[in-house]
Amino acid sequence: MPIVVERRGATVALVDVDDSGAPRDDRASTLTTEAELPRLIAEREAEHPRWVWTDTARWYPPLLAAGVRVERCHDLRLVDRLLAGIQGRAPRTDWGAPAAARQRHGDTLFDLDSDLDTNPHGDLTSDPAGHADSGAPRSDSGQDAPLAPPAAATYRAQLAAIAAHATARDLTLLAAAESAGALAAAEMTHVGLPWSESDHDALLTAVLGPRPPVGGRPARLDELAAEVTQRLGVGPVALDSPTDLIRALRRAGLEVATTQQRELQRLAHPAIAPLLQYKSLARLWTANGWAWLDEWVHDGRFRPVFLPAGASSGRWASDGGGALQLPRQVRPAVRADEGWMLVVADAAQLEPRILAALSGDEAMARAGAGVDLYAGMVERGVVDTREHAKLGMLGAMYGGTTGESARVLPRLARSFPAAIAFVEAAARAGERGGSVTTHLGRTSPPPSAQWLDRQSLAAAEGASEGMRRAARTDARSWGRFTRNFVVQGTAAEWALAWLAGVRRRLWAAEDGLLERQAHLAFFLHDELVVHAPADRVADVESALREAAAEAGRIVFGATPVTFPVTVAAVQRYSDAK
Template sequence: MAPRCALVPDPHGPGGRLQPLDDTGAPLGPPEQARDLAAAVAAREASDHPRWVWAATDSAYAPLLPLLPGRLARCHDLRLVEALLLAHEGRFGAPRSLGAAWARLRALPVPPDLPEPGLAEADGGQDTLFAPDRLQLPPGADPLTAVVAVHAEQQRRLGAITDPGARHRLRLLVAAESAGALAAAEMAHDGLPWRTDVHDALLTDLLGPRPTVPGAQPKLLADLAVELQLALGVKPFNPDSHTQVLRAFGEAGLQLGSTRAWELKEIDHPAAKLLIRYKELSRIHVAHGWAWQDAWARGGRFRPEYVVGGVVSGRWATRGGGALQIPRVLRRAVVADPGWLLVVADAAQLEPRVLAALSQDAGLARTAAGGDLYEALAASAFQGDREKAKLGLLGAMYGQTSGDIGPLLNTLHRRYPAAMGYVEAAARTGEDGGVVTSRLGRVCPPATSDFLDLTEAETAGESGGAGGAGGRTARARGRFTRNFVIQASAADWALALLAALRRRLEELPVQPADRPHLVFFQHDEVVVHTPANLADEVVAAVTEAADEARRLVFGDTPVRFPLTTAVVESYADAK
């Protein structure tokens, strides 16, 4: 195993302290003071390739990135690991900062976690990021002492897991989650290539010229609002107000339960189509319009601020900027630099394949072995009807039982009993108030006290039986746990893919300035920015990384996780 080295930056200035550690977290000699932390880190990375140990990657690694000649290979992020261990130990949601972990170790009052920093704070520079109160340590506590002690305790807790398989998988998750934090910091530093001139032209085509008055509505949106009012024949109203829209449609004799697109599409009236169009354009204007461009797409790069593990399933979130949902119509603005290309790779039908691997259902594994899983499923079980095959399998994974899905589920139960039994068992665990885990051991949130009160009342005959509030609540939790085991395991695979791909890109024998690098990640899709002459090598690295992730997460499974890969100049051309 690689050596370890704890790292604590000085709160004000370029220096910091290092502490070599063994695998258990015990110090190997005295701490070392570095006047130039970046130079000291680069030298030790080149000589020892340690696993860096720090309180949080976004505060320790991100400020070093502009100063380092290359990237650090591996780390142990105490904040992320603490969250994983707390959930594993049944303390889901407990504070996870360095200060909180240190307080638990010393039997001190545990400080609550601070909110995730927003854009303004993240842009505040080194002093803001390194401020001691972000660590939540009590006055007088030494940050390096706390990092070393908390890391050693985390290593002890990992080693104390009695099941060897569970211990091995959770260690993999700890490494993958920390590697994800490195990748997230690097993607924010490098940025996704973004042509603001193309973006501006797309917005102008969609919305009209940019308003000259800040906060004013673009012309096409204002025109649509007037058209909508005239189509309904009512007095002026605000199309962005849910309440006012429902009232306006009601005054025109059109009763709406909501303003969701699927409901509007069922209404045979010109106003419904106008409202759908207005909502689409308004969403682009608010989420990725000119104000977004000013805030996020500076210097020819969109720099997403990812929150690793920001969703309970292990999926990432962002601190703003909409990095996980760039509208398809605006992807034309994502253009590689001259002489470079984008390699865009996304996993095909990932969650159904994850179910096949998790459940070890031989029949579903065979079905998932080829290209289009739904086509293969349709051929084997649904007389070639792909839509029925897709509807049935998605219904099984998400717990849908209404409508015409019953016969489809019955077919799946007969053909794939192990797979259906797997999700049904997860659902029953959730309905009973239990917790389920991902393949690598990420734990779902426990049942709330309200859930337990309602279901206990139902058991005592006080809530109307299975159709009462307790029954509805239990079934909702069952749907959540049913999907959690699949979605969280898919997130495990995606993290492993990201870590394996990042390592392979770093191993390419090129100068740092010419090195392909990850620039975008969302759930089951990665984008690499690469010199054009290395595109084929990047495609091969992506394929190899996907297979490595499959082996690491699911072991010896016949299920394959094919990636659809495109080499393009513009992100829009990848689909």
């Protein structure tokens, strides 16, 4: 049973709607205050509704702070982003803006709250979208009856758009998974990832030296900078400036094009080892040093702000704190509470398995029947080593055209023709400026207007060879994006289904405050961390594995591809691998 939650002036309304999004009674709703909302939602939660609201990140955190959890929701903002991609329009961006700051748009369906501040009962007499026939009920006199509140109308419009889609079942599933992910994201921010501030300080001190004063830098960085400068022997070197560093390296007789680690590691010179160490420690200090610790860790918890579907492919991003880029150097500071454990699960070779399922490549599915797909490729004689298997698959999915991955790719194409043909077709679509979709229907964004202009100019009569060459480079680059979009985006869908399945199993097992029971604490694309009481570890391990198998069935239906996960129960995150 859906229940719409929306602001009406100084009050909040709970409006019952049916499964099509139509109001059960277009005049009936429960009005409450912001302060009373958690109590009312907790009472209605016993009915197992699906809460419909503009943005989970706006509505759910205050409920969690009041000790109220909800099982299901429909996030209008996230679903709008999905539909916008399919419909080729820009998504709305004003979901949380004050009504006075919004503008009316007669050609858009989604003006949720703009009329409600001046009409607190929601008895509107015209379609908020400006459409002649909104599907609203009519009175006996033929006059339009009062319309449903705008959020309910938006929900109804979204359901109708999904139902009209060619793969409505898949899109319905994706909308539900996106919304479940938003709930999990808010819950993980609320409970936080257990973090030892003293351990973090100790590991920084061990590798960088004592904490420097404000405006200074660690002693160890100064020592390494001096050592690099002395060994290069070309005068002062600004190690933090890539341009200056390249010039200094060249003056020392080292031909380099970049300062990337892979390129520097190929150089034989006594300055390279301290330089690489300097770069590693400098990244640690700036990204996760004492300033980061002061800002992001409080009361023994790191509380990142996750952004579900923050990337166009549907992968998550984070709003500060670098949650999705926690380096291994700081993971020893992630430590379970006394009497608790961190249960860490990692999906094995997720993206190659996703490609096997997407393409229906049975030979690749057989190679991945075990936990290690790359080892399975070696056993079947596809490649010589596990490293070659990994490099080849990365080249296939990301468009590698040079180096070892390019040399391995022809062997993969012979052994797994369906898989390689699938990503090649996605790449060709991108090179033509077309869009591709994930398995459940997320659509890739179109190339920019500038990209299209350059392609058009290069195809015109009289275009120079330089223009044509630049256009071909642009086309290949966009083809690499669409090649990976279908795989990475579908992997994000599987991960959402996994995340939702684990959350549901943990939910079913316990009642009470979230932080007092086994709960999701961290999510990193294909990895989940559950913080659990020590006596619940076995149950959590089962939930993680069962949900992974279920995610494969939910997303792909009957498929020979397996999605194994490795699970480790540890005290410290760093001990999981």
